[in-house]
Amino acid sequence: MVLKFLRRFTTGTVALYCVGHTISKHVGELLICSGPSMHPTCQDGELILAERLSVKFDNIQVGDIVGCINPQKPKELLCKRIVGKEGDPITSHLLPSGRVPIGHVFLQGDNTPVSTDSRHFGPVPEGLVQIRLSLRIWPLERAGWVNDRWFWDKSN
Template sequence: MSPAFNPRSDTNDYVLVEKFCLDKYRFSHGDVVVFSSPSNHKEKHIKRIIGLPGDWIGTPNLDDVLKVPEGHFWVEGDNSVSSLDSRSFGPIPLGLIRGRVTHVVWPPQRMGRVERETNQRPLSSLQDRPEFY
């Protein structure tokens, strides 16, 4: 697990990844997912889903609001200062998602369920916002 996912963790964490969610891409805001890097498919990242297809996302780095396209997710690391995420490479295609992280299984002192958190930063989910972009 990357420190950008969780500032209290390190890269030696082992996690349990549930793949049944891939059947119909059943994900929610706040889910932690493993996905292949958009630029190098051999590289895997772990980030939190901030935006689902159709959501409007405020991007503080870009000073803009954008709509997550169909077939994509907006993901961000919990440690926004050092995270390489959708703010860097844009929305990620659903096809790059490899599963949902459910538990940390190693090291023993960090063992436990990975909680879904939706209060990472304000999300603009205005499904009926007029299309003017």
């Protein structure tokens, strides 16, 4: 009886983990925001649903808030706004050509005085962009869309 229960519990736990892992790696996940760089858009302790489908379908656009791997600390995820994509003109001492290089995006925090972003470490390879922030879930008084464009909508 106990062995049967343990087998069922273990099987159920493994299945639940596999489904959760697959969803978080291919569809989306929940994030808890921290740090002042995106204030007032995203504030400390907010729970935000982020989706990966826009990244998978190559539909990340200027103005989107994305989560990307920090090029300086690869175990850290940065949430920043895309202000330029490849070929877009950007004024930065890190871009001698004045344009975002092919295959890169230029990221910037909304709270520019305290944000460490592409103005400090340069354009980021598009491959480091992991997710796009979509829906604020918590706190309830601020709940709503962070981005009102669906992942299949190519219009800007």
